[in-house]
Amino acid sequence: MSQDLYRDITDFAHDTPGWLQLVAELWTEAGLLLFGVLFLVGWWRARPAGSRAMALAVLAPLGTAFGYVVSELLKSVVDEERPCRAVAGAAQSIVECPPYGDWSFPSNHSAIAGAAAVALALAWRGIVWLTVPMALLMAFSRVFVGVHYPHDVAAGLVLGALVAVLFVRLLTGPTRALADTMRTSRSAVATWLAGPGPAVPVAGTAPVSGRAANRRRREPMHRRS
Structure with a gap:
């Protein structure tokens, strides 16, 4: 069934305009770059937020990388040949068929995307x-x-999504504690990476950032007067 669907999709692909084929070819890699940009934006927007938000932003790319590792390990066990070589009567692949030994199941791109x-x-x-x-x-x-076969990409999406959820859920607590530690650190690099955190209201004064509030709590009483 997956082979028949593969033939249908690749036949359809060859009937589409050349520009659409080029877009599909570029998107398989450009999508990864766009996800990378979103990781950076997510980290930046979490800098003034709470430590849990920062933890989730940091774990997003790490969980994605772990999803890729799991996918690659599974691929080395299954050893499924690429459909561009294995499916008789299928249209020629739009991009060059990966070399023998670069197995098909699951799709690493799909695992990363999921x-x-x-x-x-x-x-x-x-x-x-x-x-x-x-x-x-x-x-x-x-x-x-x-x-790739359709079942390759479906499995990759599901595998990547499940691995990411488990990874993030298991490591949110420790990463949150690390973010709190970095935000109270005396290292300028650590505090910049972790961000200032949310503004904390101090009685009788305007709200200050979480980092400034932590520093204020560490100051001796005679320096506050």
């Missing part, structure tokens, strides 16, 4: 409307250009 979409949504819920369609389009593009 992990990134879910991890970013956990850290930045308002972005889910963008990340999920991005992941689905990336997965479909891998079949469209002829280098």
Whole structure:
């Protein structure tokens, strides 16, 4: 069934305009770069937020990387040949078929996309409307250009998403504690990376950043007067 669907999609791909084929070819890689940009934006917007938000922003790219590692380990065990070599009568792949030994199941691109979409949504819920369609389009593009079966990309999406959720859930607590430590550190690099945190109101004064409030608490009483 997956082979028949693969033939249908690749036949459809060859009937599409050349510009659309080029877009699909570029999107398989450009989507990864766009996810990278979103990771950076997510980290930056979490800098003035609470330590949990910072933890989730930091864990998003790490969980995605871990999803890729799990996908690659599984791929080395399954050893499924690429459909662009294995499916008889299928249209030629739009991009060059990966070399023998670069196995097909699951799709690493799809695992990365699934992990990134879910991890970013956990850290930045308002972005889910963008990340999920991005992941689905990336997965479909891998079949469209002829280098994966449909079941490869479906498994990659699910695997990446599950691994990312587990990774983030298990490590949110320790990473949150690390963010708190970095925000009260005397290292300028550590405090810049972790961000100032949310503004904390101090009685009788204007709200100050979390970092400034922590410093204020460490000062001796005679220096505050």
